[in-house]
Amino acid sequence: MSKIDIGINESDRIAIADGLKHLLADSYTLYLQTHNFHWNVTGPQFRELHLMFEEHYTELATAVDDIAERIRTLDVAAPGTYKAFAELSSIAEVDGVPAAQDMVNILTQSHEAVVKTCRRVLKIAQDADDESTAALVGDRMGVHEKTAWMLRATQSS
Template structure:
């Protein structure tokens, strides 16, 4: 591949990509967790939660592609294995199948965790004048803040 000359230093591109890798890992881990809960939710709120979780994991499926492509745009390989995601993600796997209210609480905390990852990555992008990464990260942060609010409202 030819040299990248988009007005962002190599050092900054690498730092931003590292922040985006953590966001990608969080997003993919949250995608898997949400999909798992979609499949396994039971109880009086089954239909509502089943459909809401589907909306969330569908949105996350698109997001992970956007984040990975931004990492590639910065000239860095995007992580794509469970091992890499487990090492990078702030979201931990859940053992077993929690009850519906615990699923909502777990997902709320996970979305809030992704917001914190976004905030860290956003600082790197803003300091490097990387408006493209900052816009992507800001958009993701808004989605996760809103989703956490909607989940909290069901409790």
């Protein structure tokens, strides 16, 4: 493969890719968490939550691919193991099967954690004039902010 020359210096590309690795790990961990809750949710809101969680993990499946491909576009290897994701992610694993309302609360907090990761990566990308990464991360941030809002809206007052 020829040497990369896209107008972003190597140290900035590496810094951006490192931030994106954290976003990828958060997104994949959230994907797994959401899929787990989709499989295991029970209770009066079963159908609503089961379908909503499916929408969320389906969207996340596309997102992780987009993020990993952006890392590769920056000429850096994307992480792809549970071990790597566990080391990079800010989202804690959940033991057992929480109650449906707890699932909603956990997912809300997880989406908010991804928003915070997006904000950190966005700053790095903007400082390096990397509009492609900034656009990707900005879009991801919007998705997670909206999803957290929708999850909060399902919670009882």
